[in-house]
Amino acid sequence: MKKDEPVPFLDVATPHRVLKAELMAVVDEALSTGRFVGGPNLEKFESAFAQFCTTKHCVGVANGTDALRFAYIAAGIQPKDIVITVAHTFIATTEAISQVGASIVFVDINEATYTLDPQKLEQFLKTECTKKSDETTIHTKSGQRVKAVVPVHLYGQTADMDPILELAQQYNLLVIEDACQSHGAAYYSKNQKCWKTAGSMGIAAAFSFYPGKNLGACGEAGAVTTNDAAIAEKIRMIREHGQKKKYIHDMEGYNGRLDAIQAGFLAIKLKHLAQWNTQRHEHAVYYNQLLKDIKEVVTTPHLEWRKGVYHLYIIVLSDTKTRDALQQHLNNNGIGTGLHYPIPLHLQTAYSYMGHTAGSFPVSEKIASQCLSLPMFPELTQEQQQRVVAVIKDFFKR
Numbered sequence: 534m535k536k537d538e539p540v541p542f543l544d545v546a547t548p549h550r551v552l553k554a555e556l557m558a559v560v561d562e563a564l565s566t567g568r569f570v571g572g573p574n575l576e577k578f579e580s581a582f583a584q585f586c587t588t589k590h591c592v593g594v595a596n597g598t599d600a601l602r603f604a605y606i607a608a609g610i611q612p613k614d615i616v617i618t619v620a621h622t623f624i625a626t627t628e629a630i631s632q633v634g635a636s637i638v639f640v641d642i643n644e645a646t647y648t649l650d651p652q653k654l655e656q657f658l659k660t661e662c663t664k665k666s667d668e669t670t671i672h673t674k675s676g677q678r679v680k681a682v683v684p685v686h687l688y689g690q691t692a693d694m695d696p697i698l699e700l701a702q703q704y705n706l707l708v709i710e711d712a713c714q715s716h717g718a719a720y721y722s723k724n725q726k727c728w729k730t731a732g733s734m735g736i737a738a739a740f741s742f743y744p745g746k747n748l749g750a751c752g753e754a755g756a757v758t759t760n761d762a763a764i765a766e767k768i769r770m771i772r773e774h775g776q777k778k779k780y781i782h783d784m785e786g787y788n789g790r791l792d793a794i795q796a797g798f799l800a801i802k803l804k805h806l807a808q809w810n811t812q813r814h815e816h817a818v819y820y821n822q823l824l825k826d827i828k829e830v831v832t833t834p835h836l837e838w839r840k841g842v843y844h845l846y847i848i849v850l851s852d853t854k855t856r857d858a859l860q861q862h863l864n865n866n867g868i869g870t871g872l873h874y875p876i877p878l879h880l881q882t883a884y885s886y887m888g889h890t891a892g893s894f895p896v897s898e899k900i901a902s903q904c905l906s907l908p909m910f911p912e913l914t915q916e917q918q919q920r921v922v923a924v925i926k927d928f929f930k931r
């Protein structure tokens with residue numbers, strides 16, 4: 534690699550170039566059989582992905598947002614229920630809450646994990662909610678039932694699930710995981726004394742196979758994983774207009790199926806996912822090593838209880854001005870960067886009706902305004918990483 538060759542933020546092209554013959558065979562087969570919806574490719578992928586996530590069931594759907602929405606509906610979230618989640622996530626997590634008619638409540642993230650802070654969840658449940666003596670569910674002071682909590686396994690790292698699951702049990706809440714960025718991430722459960730895979734810890738979990746995700750389709754796709762047979766069956770109905778049998782509708786649903794061609798692509802790419810995740814992990818370790826002497830750069834803390842799959846590799850800078858200037862400097866030097874995500878949800882115009890202000894969720898605000906995502910994809914080379922870090926060092930005049 535030449536000294537000042539650009540480093541892309543993401544390389545979606547290379548894996549498809551490598552797998553092209555195999556992927557084209559899926560297209561050929563679909564064109565000659567005319568099987569574009571359902572069929573063996575879908576079933577094959579669903580059972581392989583369930584196995585990968587160590588769950589009993591996987592139901593393919595049209596995208597990650599549908600996966601969230603269908604999981605919420607199938608889990609029994611009703612209009613006016615409250616669903617608790619974080620403000621430091623992609624808006625799909627909360628869009629789907631509103632789309633089922635429920636209300637969003639934000640809880641702040643933890644500074645070391647960038648995910649839902651169990652202590653702040655407990656604080657909300659203890660101080661803002663009451664349990665009527667004759668009921669098992671809790672309500673907010675406004676009288677709304679608190680039904681579910683949605684931890685988001687952001688950046689390819691799991692939330693701290695043991696205390697979240699304990700609180701959920703204590704307060705009778707459902708846990709639905711947003712695992713859209715965490716295909717294959719692992720969490721060590723002290724309670725169960727074993728490693729658990731993202732997507733296997735709640736009542737259901739949503740995955741996205743948007744092209745840039747660790748497992749990406751060549752278009753839109755998603756899935757719900759669950760160990761609950763009734764939820765899996767319900768999602769199979771919801772994705773297909775509420776029908777179990779053709780034209781027999783037990784309920785209204787959606788058109789939210791996963792295309793047969795995409796399922797065929799995903800089944801091929803899934804065989805490489807563990808290897809790709811290992812490569813991402815190695816890159817993260819190498820970045821950490823290269824960056825450790827730059828005191829202005831904070832890397833994601835290593836925590837014994839989780840193994841990340843680094844959907845994104847983020848660093849945190851001292852303030853927004855430094856972050857923005859460093860991003861500009863990297864971009865000027867041909868290095869791709871991203872911001873995930875620059876404005877926390879509670880400060881978005883879409884949620885201005887909630888009345889939150891700057892200061893409502895300080896950790897979410899801090900990470901949003903100081904984080905910077907560096908190039909991260911399996912094919913990234915050590916030379917490319919060295920170049921990224923050399924440009925960062927140059928910025929800080931090291």
Ligand SMILES: *Cc1c(COP(=O)(O)O)cnc(C)c1O
Nearest residue numbers: 596597598623625713714741743
């Ligand atoms: C990508 C993503 C989604 C939505 O997935 P789509 O397939 O784009 O609908 C939801 N939540 C998170 C955290 C995501 O990163």
